Amino acid sequence: MTARALSTIRNADVVFCSADIREKLSCLVDFNKKQVLDGFEGLSHFYGLDCNALAEDRRKENGIPCETYRNKQAELAEIVRKAVAVGKNVAFLSRGDPTLYGTDAWTLQELADLDPSVVPGLSAFNAANAVLQAGLGEVILTTPFRCKNAEKQKDTIENLARYDRATLVIFARRDMDHLLKRLSASFPPDTPVAVVNHAGQQEKVGVFVGAVGDLGRKLPWRDAGLSLVYVGKAVKEAPYRGAVSEKAEGPGKFYLVGTGPGDSDLATLRALEVIRKADLVFASEKLSDRFQKELSGKEVIFGFHRLFPFYGQNCSEVSEAEKKKERMSCEEYHQKQAEFAAQVRKAVAEGKTVVMLDSGDPLIYGPSSWTLKELKDVDTEVVPGLSCFNAANAALAQGIADEKRFHSVVLASGWSVEEMAPLQGTMVLFTMRTEFKKFIDIISAHYPPDTPVAIISSAGYTDREKVSRKRLGDIMKQGAMENQPFEYMIYIGDCLDMGAGS
Numbered sequence: 001m002t003a004r005a006l007s008t009i010r011n012a013d014v015v016f017c018s019a020d021i022r023e024k025l026s027c028l029v030d031f032n033k034k035q036v037l038d039g040f041e042g043l044s045h046f047y048g049l050d051c052n053a054l055a056e057d058r059r060k061e062n063g064i065p066c067e068t069y070r071n072k073q074a075e076l077a078e079i080v081r082k083a084v085a086v087g088k089n090v091a092f093l094s095r096g097d098p099t100l101y102g103t104d105a106w107t108l109q110e111l112a113d114l115d116p117s118v119v120p121g122l123s124a125f126n127a128a129n130a131v132l133q134a135g136l137g138e139v140i141l142t143t144p145f146r147c148k149n150a151e152k153q154k155d156t157i158e159n160l161a162r163y164d165r166a167t168l169v170i171f172a173r174r175d176m177d178h179l180l181k182r183l184s185a186s187f188p189p190d191t192p193v194a195v196v197n198h199a200g201q202q203e204k205v206g207v208f209v210g211a212v213g214d215l216g217r218k219l220p221w222r223d224a225g226l227s228l229v230y231v232g233k234a235v236k237e238a239p240y241r242g243a244v245s246e247k248a249e250g251p252g253k254f255y256l257v258g259t260g261p262g263d264s265d266l267a268t269l270r271a272l273e274v275i276r277k278a279d280l281v282f283a284s285e286k287l288s289d290r291f292q293k294e295l296s297g298k299e300v301i302f303g304f305h306r307l308f309p310f311y312g313q314n315c316s317e318v319s320e321a322e323k324k325k326e327r328m329s330c331e332e333y334h335q336k337q338a339e340f341a342a343q344v345r346k347a348v349a350e351g352k353t354v355v356m357l358d359s360g361d362p363l364i365y366g367p368s369s370w371t372l373k374e375l376k377d378v379d380t381e382v383v384p385g386l387s388c389f390n391a392a393n394a395a396l397a398q399g400i401a402d403e404k405r406f407h408s409v410v411l412a413s414g415w416s417v418e419e420m421a422p423l424q425g426t427m428v429l430f431t432m433r434t435e436f437k438k439f440i441d442i443i444s445a446h447y448p449p450d451t452p453v454a455i456i457s458s459a460g461y462t463d464r465e466k467v468s469r470k471r472l473g474d475i476m477k478q479g480a481m482e483n484q485p486f487e488y489m490i491y492i493g494d495c496l497d498m499g500a501g502s
Contacts, residue, residue: 004120004265009093012034014079015091022036039072040075047073047110051065077107081111095121096123097122097126099393099399101402102399109398120266120460121394122386124226124228126384128200129382132194133238133380134363135363140408140409141169141409142407142408142409143171143173143403145403145404145407155407158186163420165233169231171228172226176219176227184216192211193215194230194240195219239373252379253380254379255353256369257362258383258384258385259271259360260360261386262460262462263462267385268383268386270383275294276294278298279352280353280355281298282304282305288357304340310334311373315329356371360388363384396456400495401495410428418442424446426491429492447492449472449474451472451494452469452492454467455468456488457488
């Protein structure tokens with residue numbers, strides 16, 4: 001949970017909240033003075049549909065009639081509208097990132113006239129990344145959906161298997177045996193795979209790391225709640241080794257801490273706790289300023305941010321074109337990387353808690369993820385952070401992906417856009433240094449001109465966050481990139497049409 005989420009709950013007069021979430025938060029929030037309503041979670045089924053128009057065999061979900069769902073949806077909407085009309089603040093506590101395969105995103109469409117705000121939340125994806133310690137670049141998020149016209153659906157697991165330079169991450173809630181059969185039929189048996197069960201729940205989390213060919217024989221659980229299945233080369237390179245205590249040298253510990261994007265209140269309570277107990281902190285000057293209060297009186301070292309270029313490479317084999325892109329030579333980067341690692345190992349050996357601060361989710365295009373490979377002999381932990389992806393989803397205030405129509409989301413950067421664009425699904429572009437026009441030219445070759453596009457700049461900054469919605473065919477005509485900051489993301493796909501995310 002982030003500091004912003006906690007503040008929002010504390011300031012709410014009416015809270016929609018399940019009993020287990022209320023119990024977990026009872027030490028942080030006084031619910032006695034609030035109107036707390038249970039029984040409204042996971043009501044997305046049948047939203048916007050006429051129950052009478054459905055075939056008889058399609059009028060129940062989880063054994064519950066369509067009419068029951070529709071009545072509860074109407075009840076929730078009435079309660080919220082009445083409360084807001086008399087000046088009350090209403091908070092709906094949804095698990096994870098409610099915009100990403102969330103079952104409560106329908107409320108945003110239903111209550112669109114109230115201009116609802118979304119407080120970004122960590123998804124199971126962020127939490128599972130931290131468990132695996134896998135530094136990810138290009139990612140395809142999807143679900144193991146099935147459809148009658150599978151051959152016409154471009155983003156089935158079978159078709160996505162072709163994109164072997166990206167990591168496929170599958171949100172699997174049920175029928176794991178069937179999913180394993182599909183993976184075995186679609187990928188070579190030696191393809192690296194990892195499964196994280198109950199991500200984010202330290203006392204319950206389970207991890208399997210191996211190959212696709214091992215899944216059927218060695219996976220220790222089946223259908224035990226939400227599992228995230230990672231398939232791809234990045235899994236093999238992840239430094240996850242299970243029992244950390246067996247590999248640790250020294251009584252101290254190294255933390256890679258994701259602080260979230262934007263304002264400091266998007267850091268999680270866990271991140272703030274780790275920062276406060278740190279003896280030694282590596283940070284950029286920007287992050288040091290953002291967390292002045294927590295870092296007061298601590299030893300803070302600058303100059304070791306964004307040292308990933310050329311890590312693990314032989315400088316003699318690096319091309320001149322690659323070298324010219326960076327601010328230092330390959331040898332200078334290697335020297336700084338070694339200097340950083342030596343300082344961390346020395347501090348850990350002395351029993352110190354060492355923290356490296358990184359913005360966003362440090363494992364999604366994170367510039368500090370290399371430290372986990374380098375320090376694999378040290379006791380390490382990743383504290384997950386909100387990605388700018390989570391913050392931008394919240395800024396859009398709608399569902400980005402679901403298990404019915406918009407199954408997949410591609411997280412892409414400069415090199416992969418052209419390769420991924422033929423999928424014609426929802427694409428989220430981490431722009432970084434790539435030119436805007438180059439992105440649009442590539443996308444325009446694969447998406448119709450009426451495809452909706454959203455540009456989110458400064459996601460997570462309450463004072464300057466901005467969302468601009470356009471159509472692909474018009475975007476270059478309307479000066480979309482005038483005065484854009486460095487921190488912006490581009491979303492492309494039909495899910496952006498109002499109401500699509502329900």
